[in-house]
Amino acid sequence: MNDERAVVYLGLGSNLGDRRGNLAEALRRLPPLVQIEAVSSLYETQPVGPQEQPLFYNAACRGVTGLPPLELLRHVKQIERDLGRRPDSRPPDRPSERWGPRPIDIDVLLYGDSVIDEAELRVPHAELANRAFVLVPLAELAADLRHPELGRTIGELADAMDRSGVEKQAATGWEQGEAEELG
Numbered sequence: 001m002n003d004e005r006a007v008v009y010l011g012l013g014s015n016l017g018d019r020r021g022n023l024a025e026a027l028r029r030l031p032p033l034v035q036i037e038a039v040s041s042l043y044e045t046q047p048v049g050p051q052e053q054p055l056f057y058n059a060a061c062r063g064v065t066g067l068p069p070l071e072l073l074r075h076v077k078q079i080e081r082d083l084g085r086r087p088d089s090r091p092p093d094r095p096s097e098r099w100g101p102r103p104i105d106i107d108v109l110l111y112g113d114s115v116i117d118e119a120e121l122r123v124p125h126a127e128l129a130n131r132a133f134v135l136v137p138l139a140e141l142a143a144d145l146r147h148p149e150l151g152r153t154i155g156e157l158a159d160a161m162d163r164s165g166v167e168k169q170a171a172t173g174w175e176q177g178e179a180e181e182l183g
Helices: 019-031 068-080 132-142 155-158
Strands: 006-013 034-039 042-045 055-067 105-109 164-169
Touching: 006 019, 006 034, 006 132, 019 055, 042 132, 055 132, 068 105, 068 164, 105 132, 132 155, 132 164
Parallel strands: none
Antiparallel strands: 006 055, 006 105, 034 055, 042 055, 042 164
């Protein structure tokens, strides 16, 4: 870690096993390298890509870290592995499937106001402005934050999205078991 600290926003998703538990456990494993400051509500969302898979639970979090961007990426990928995500866990009948089912997915959405374009990491996340399942929870935490490349706020981007297929399941605090279930 270095002395400089960055505010980061992470997107989390799960559609295998205990979806809510997987997300909560991922959040518990981020510290001490990422200090969580806020967590969005919990949403159930339609999968992107192949539709013959379970629905996702998605959330976003804001944290502070001293890790440089690539070390942060390594940290979240290790948490994914620890929670059972395997790069080779694609179904045998669909070996090249992208966006398939997974117990956990953690994406680095924003790292301060940095723009990073490296082979391993793209920040802002390349699909951030195109995905309601990311923008809706992120807007709860950072509606006034400007996308460093597009210049529009996260709230503006979220408001422009079709939100069908993004349903709130639990209010903030869900990761601590305190949230009220919706519906």
